[in-house]
Amino acid sequence: MRLKLKYQLIICALISVWASAALFALVLTVSPAKWLLVTGLATLLTIVLCHYVFDGVARRLAALETGLLNFRDNEFSVSLALDGNDEISQLAALYNETSDKLRQEKQWIYQRELMLDKVLQSSPLAVMLLDNSERVIFANASARELLAQGSRIEGTALATLLESSPQTMVEAIASGRDGLFSLGNEEDEQGSQAWHLSHGSFLMNGNQHKLLLFKQLTRELSRQEVQIWKKVIRVISHELNNSLAPISSMVHSGRLLAERHQETRLAKVFDIIGERAEYLTNFILGYAKFAKLPQPNRSRVAWQGFIDSLAQQWAFRLEGSLPDEPGFFDPGQMQQVLINLLKNAAESGSEEQHISLEVRAQQQGVLVEVCDRGSGMSEAVLTQALLPFYSTKGEGTGLGLALCREIIEAHDGRISLSNRVGGGLKVSLYLPL
CATH class of the missing domain: 3.30.565.10 (Histidine kinase-like ATPase, C-terminal domain)
Incomplete structure (x- = not known):
């Protein structure tokens, strides 16, 4: 078993003392009793001085060892006290500087992990990560909704999840290739939904992992279709409004002229034109309401x-x-x-x-x-x-x-x-x- 540094230094000091005492006795030819007395006193004094000198060093080295063990356990919140300008104090200052940097890096990584988890959980893209035994180790909310009606599936075998899944999904996953598949769903307005499945794999912690990404295409295509309709409506509404404004103005002027000349038949014609123009205006306003629907204030x-x-x-x-x-x-x-x-x-x-x-x-x-x-x-x-x-x-x-x-x-x-x-x-x- 390796001795602690303090005791190694004490043994070295004692060997030096005994060697010096032996040389002293040999040169001066002192009596054995005096030699033993001087050697004993020198040994006792050496032990006391070494213990006093190296005890503080041992404590600081022990604190440094504890701090490094915390590093090994990914704990970076411990700092060492600085009580001198010697080499050990410089080493402790370097430790504190490293601890601060690692603590900041850990906090930064933790914040990025929270942000990434938030993005993944709120993404409409269904994300599922499998280990080398094809057990689920991560699934976001969209994946849980797709495969288990929102229930947690972490730790569940993929084969177990697919027992109650549609055959088209099972075949798409088993193929191991990227591609499209469809799912029938009574809650979908088109009766079926188009999905795209992407396969991926990578090494993490020395183990092979599989990544499955499910993207629903039906809703995205429907949204694009609605956006096109809205653009068409806005263009048509703009052009019709440009024509209806002068027509309404001319109808009003025509009514005034008809009333002035007491032309009842002409006034009736202008009334019909005005009614149809008003109907067309309201008709356009209905479409404009659809095209400019505001975001919900939930x-x-x-x-x-x-x-x-x-x-x-x-x-x-x-x-x-x-x-x-x-x-x-x-x-x-x-x-x-x-x-x-x-x-x-x-x-x-x-x-x-x-x-x-x-x-x-x-x-x-x-x-x-x-x-x-x-x-x-x-x-x-x-x-x-x-x-x-x-x-x-x-x-x-x-x-x-x-x-x-x-x-x-x-x-x-x-x-x-x-x-x-x-x-x-x-x-x-x-x-x-």
């Missing part, structure tokens, strides 16, 4: 008060009990959505007592359903009903359901339409918490 909203306010404006039957947890949405925009859906239900031919509204709490959000017993929709209409300008009504603008969809998706939610068994339509709105 807040915590108690469901009971919100539903009571809605019931004062439109008749419906409330199904079930309301969630205790408040919703998180723009109350004005959400009221607009539900009034539009309830109006459509009333115009579908459904009797008033068969129009119902239900709000159900789910694990990661709230599901709102508006149901009726009207004529429902054909399969062709279901696939087009949420698109701008599409309408089956003679006087419809084709923006009611499109506006509902735009508002719900601005809330990071989903809207879907489906026919009910026994007749009627069900509109489902999913709002995340």
